[in-house]
Amino acid sequence: xxxxxxxxxxxxxxxxxxxxxxxxxxxxxxxxxxxxxxxxxxxxxxxxxxxxxxxxxxxxxxxxxxxxxxxxxxxxxxxxxxxxxxxxxxxxxxxxxxxxxxxxxxxxxxxxxxxxxxxxxxxxxxxxxxxxxxxxxxxxxxxxxxxxxxxxxxxxxxxxxxxxxxxxxxxxxxxxxxxxxxxxxxxxxxxxxxxxxxxxxxxxxxxxxxxxxxxxxxxxxxxxxxxxxxxxxxxxxxxxxxxxxxxxxxxxxxxxxxxxxxxxxxxxxxxxxxxxxxxxxxxxxxxxxxxxxxxxxxxxxxxxxxxxxxxxxxxxxxxxxxxxxxxxxxxxxxxxxxxxxxxxxxxxxxxxxxxxxxxxxxxxxxxxxxxxxxxxxxxxxxxxxxxxxxxxxxxxxxxxxxxxxxxxxxxxxxxxxxxxxxxxxxxxxxxxxxxxxxxxxxxxxxxxxxxxxxxxxxxxxxxxxxxxxxxxxxxxxxxxxxxxxxxxxxxxxxxxxxxxxxxxxxxxxx
Numbered sequence: 357x358x359x360x361x362x363x364x365x366x367x368x369x370x371x372x373x374x375x376x377x378x379x380x381x382x383x384x385x386x387x388x389x390x391x392x393x394x395x396x397x398x399x400x401x402x403x404x405x406x407x408x409x410x411x412x413x414x415x416x417x418x419x420x421x422x423x424x425x426x427x428x429x430x431x432x433x434x435x436x437x438x439x440x441x442x443x444x445x446x447x448x449x450x451x452x453x454x455x456x457x458x459x460x461x462x463x464x465x466x467x468x469x470x471x472x473x474x475x476x477x478x479x480x481x482x483x484x485x486x487x488x489x490x491x492x493x494x495x496x497x498x499x500x501x502x503x504x505x506x507x508x509x510x511x512x513x514x515x516x517x518x519x520x521x522x523x524x525x526x527x528x529x530x531x532x533x534x535x536x537x538x539x540x541x542x543x544x545x546x547x548x549x550x551x552x553x554x555x556x557x558x559x560x561x562x563x564x565x566x567x568x569x570x571x572x573x574x575x576x577x578x579x580x581x582x583x584x585x586x587x588x589x590x591x592x593x594x595x596x597x598x599x600x601x602x603x604x605x606x607x608x609x610x611x612x613x614x615x616x617x618x619x620x621x622x623x624x625x626x627x628x629x630x631x632x633x634x635x636x637x638x639x640x641x642x643x644x645x646x647x648x649x650x651x652x653x654x655x656x657x658x659x660x661x662x663x664x665x666x667x668x669x670x671x672x673x674x675x676x677x678x679x680x681x682x683x684x685x686x687x688x689x690x691x692x693x694x695x696x697x698x699x700x701x702x703x704x705x706x707x708x709x710x711x712x713x714x715x716x717x718x719x720x721x722x723x724x725x726x727x728x729x730x731x732x733x734x735x736x737x738x739x740x741x742x743x744x745x746x747x748x749x750x751x752x753x754x755x756x757x758x759x760x761x762x763x764x765x766x767x768x769x770x771x772x773x774x775x776x777x778x779x780x781x782x783x784x785x786x787x788x789x790x791x792x793x794x795x796x797x798x799x800x801x802x803x804x805x806x807x808x809x810x811x812x813x814x815x816x817x818x819x820x821x822x823x824x825x826x827x828x829x830x831x832x833x834x835x836x837x838x839x840x841x842x843x844x845x846x847x848x849x850x851x852x853x854x855x856x857x858x859x860x861x862x863x864x865x866x
Contacts, residue, residue: 368827368845373853375789378829381427383783384768391765391834397727397736398758399826405798407756408726413704416724416758419791424709424720426625428479429472429780433515436477437522441780443473444522451526457534466539470546474621477519477550481557484512488564502570506577509569512561513580516554520588523550548597549617555588556614627717627784630708654683703763709784715774718766720786727759739828739844739860762786792825795849799823802850823849 371377382392400406429441436442446469456462488508495501523546529535530543558581565577592599599613661675703721710716729737766784775781800821807814825847832841844860 368829368843368857368859370847370854370857371789374793375791376827376847376854376857378788378790380786380788381783382764382766382786384766384771384781386768386772388768389765390768391763393761393763393832393834395736395759395761395830395832397732397740397828397830398760399740399755399828400758400795401755401823401825403798404756404795404823406758406795411758411794413724415794416760417705419794420760421789421791422629422707423785423787423789424627424629424707425622425785425787426627426775426781427783427785428475428625429782430483431476431480431780433480433484433512433519436473436480436515437518443469443476444519447473447526451529457532463536463539467542468624470542471621471624473523474546474549474553474617475625478553478618478621481512481516481553484508485557485560485564492564492568501568502573505564505568506570506573509561509565509577512557513577513584516557517584520550520554520591523547524591544595544597545617545620547595548592548599548613549621551588551592551597552599552614552617555585558585558588625785626712628710628712628714629720630710632706632708633704650683650686653686703761709766711774715770716767717770717774718764718784720762720764722760722762724758724760727757729754729757732757733830735842736828736830739842740826792847792849792854795823795825796851796853799849799851802852820855821850822855825849 368376368378378396380394382390384390431439431442436444439445447466450456450462450466450469453459453462488505491504491508492501495504526543527547530540562578562581565574565581569577589600597613599610599617601607601610657675657678661671665671703723705722707720707722708716709718709720732740764786771781802821804819804821805816806819808817809815827845827847829843830841831843846858846860848855848858
């Protein structure tokens with residue numbers, strides 16, 4: 357069984373040309389208030405000009421975008437039509453009740469289960485295809501891969517057909533005069549979403565069949581896949597859904613609707629976040645103490661000169677002016693000193709994680725700052741593992757290092773109380789997208805020309821100028837307590853954005 361700390365890190369990928377995405381899973385342990393700490397170190401070459409002077413905290417938070425949502429409940433494809441926990445089963449139970457059409461309290465559960473069905477099916481199809489790929493990788497070179505692949509292909513075809521049929525059998529239930537238009541619209545949106553998801557899964561399945569299925573079984577599988585894809589396209593066309601792929605066209609509408617429908621389904625899992633600066637009370641208290649100390653100094657000077665020179669004298673006037681001057685400086689210096697002290701244990705921002713109804717599920721605190729190489733934890737420094745070329749690239753001056761730290765606390769008992777057993781919520785996803793365009797401003801031209809000698813002739817060739825941005829993440833679990841885990845990726849950048857991403861292998865090399 358996977359340990360809790362191993363399950364924190366989900367994956368890092370390039371989201372697009374300018375954004376890197378880090379998806380983290382925070383697991384819930386029943387009956388325990390779980391607490392995780394995640395630290396991410398970004399090692400930026402000095403030549404990129406991203407330093408403490410040019411890149412502020414506000415700049416970092418501007419370039420960072422967070423999405424926090426419930427982890428999608430997992431379910432095998434076959435269980436969608438067999439399990440009592442399936443959204444399909446829940447929808448059928450609600451609509452089997454007497455006079456459910458006139459019960460307004462049933463509208464929200466039905467809408468929730470429509471979205472949940474599409475979101476869970478999206479995850480289940482992806483996981484089924486990934487499982488096939490994993491099983492293919494596990495087979496030895498001389499093994500009969502079709503023995504495991506064909507069984508899983510059959511499972512996919514049979515299960516997805518049953519899911520589509522079971523859901524579409526509900527159409528007559530919602531296509532009634534007294535059913536709210538919004539409810540029928542929600543049914544139709546989920547219907548279109550399911551059709552697109554299944555069709556896309558079938559396309560991926562066709563590639564697997566072509567490469568790995570048994571030769572004698574391949575024609576039958578391909579025929580069934582083609583027929584099922586045709587059936588899904590025909591279904592969407594019959595119901596007036598606009599998500600139809602057309603050869604020779606740009607298919608803008610298809611992509612737009614497919615994207616919107618996935619977001620629509622996933623919205624049932626997204627949580628509300630309230631963002632506030634952290635430690636405001638402590639900051640105000642520290643500023644008040646600094647002002648009080650400054651006032652004590654100014655008042656003491658005034659009392660001393662008043663006692664010696666009396667009231668309304670020139671020395672007292674000078675003392676008051678000097679006292680005011682020093683009071684102002686003492687207050688500012690005191691505020692700076694207290695701020696530096698507080699910064700060591702306070703965070704920049706405090707994020708309260710809530711349900712859409714406002715129920716508090718947990719807290720997330722985060723902080724960003726620049727650190728020196730001496731401040732790095734030993735294992736983080738080892739993971740960075742600078743080589744001679746990276747040192748030369750920075751003129752021997754090292755790198756500018758950004759540290760982004762997050763502390764996450766989740767209240768497991770509240771999750772169970774709010775969502776119960778039906779949604780099978782096992783944790784939350786924290787999806788962070790970070791825009792790297794701030795690192796591109798100082799880069800040289802991405803393509804440069806050099807000459808190579810070929811057949812005694814100098815021939816011009818193109819050379820790509822790239823920069824390396826190393827990211828090391830450190831994951832710790834305190835409740836329950838687990839060992840630290842470290843991950844490292846390297847972004848290969850040029851002025852046009854992210855060219856590729858490399859992950860650290862087990863042997864410590866890329």
